Amino acid sequence: MNKNILFFFLVLLHLGNSLLAQTTPLKKGTHPLFADQVRIRNMPSLKGKVVTTLPMGTLVEVLEQTTVSLALDSVEEYWYKVRSGKTEGYIWGGLIADYYMEGDFDSNGTKETFMILNVTQYMNANEADNYWKFRMIRNGKLIHELKENTYYDIQQVWDMEILNWTQFSPSLRLFSVSYEFNGEVGGSEIKYLCFRNDILQEYFTYTSGAGEGGYACYQAMIFPNEEKGENNKILFEEKCAQVSDCEDTLCDWSYNNWTLIWDGKNFVAE
Secondary structure (H helix, E strand, O other): OOOOOOOOOOOOOOOOOOOOEOOOOOOOEEEEEOOOOEEEEOOOOOOOOEEEEEOOOOEEEEEEEEEEEEEEOOEEEEEEEEEEOOEEEEEEHHHEOOEEEEEOOOOOOOOEEEEEEEEEEEEEOOEEEEEEEEEEEEOOEEEEEEEEEOOOOEEEEEEEEEEEEOOOOOOEEEEEEEEEEOOOEOEEEEEEEEEEOOEEEEEEEEEEEEEOOOEEEEEEEEOOOOOOOOOOEEEEEEEEEEHHHOEOOEOOOEEEEEEEEEOOOOEEEO
């Protein structure tokens, strides 16, 4: 992992009985195409006639999920009926982004599209690879991408936002992805990323309520403009406990604090 990236998480591994698992969640509404030269077919099958071919980032309207699935590279996904302009047809779900956000991510005056594909790939009955694919595109062309293991079952991305953090000097422009996940102790995370010089980079992740085996941790982030905040620093306060041993909601919490310093280019641990 890049030394300039602080990624905090507690491992929560979710394995199923099937050797294959589909990307999640169910796609509804309007979504961009995650791949380039995607073929729309007249039936939900690779044997279907190609109606048209669309470039990466094209927005399609998802009309319905079919009952037909296809396994490619150990990932099983349903075919979806979609509409693009006046054209209707079918696309394999693994080629359709789960989430996306449009905006000027690098303040250069040009709009980009950030896309997420959430995948669980089963290698065998006892081994799974849970990961996200992040892609940043501009004018239909892939600029940069990241693949990141998640180690748990992402249930829903509920917010994405571009952030101008003027409380830091020099100021920085990040964007956040907020999501929920399942587990013995479920929780939520906010992932903070940056797109600069055509490079997509993760800076750090804020976690709340993560754990396994009855163990849970909760975090708080304190920014420079908040009470107890310090210039050009983010303060992290964390408490953890074996919640399965708590009596009458009273837990024996352990506490841990650390600090990230903004040096003008990256966040580094103090």
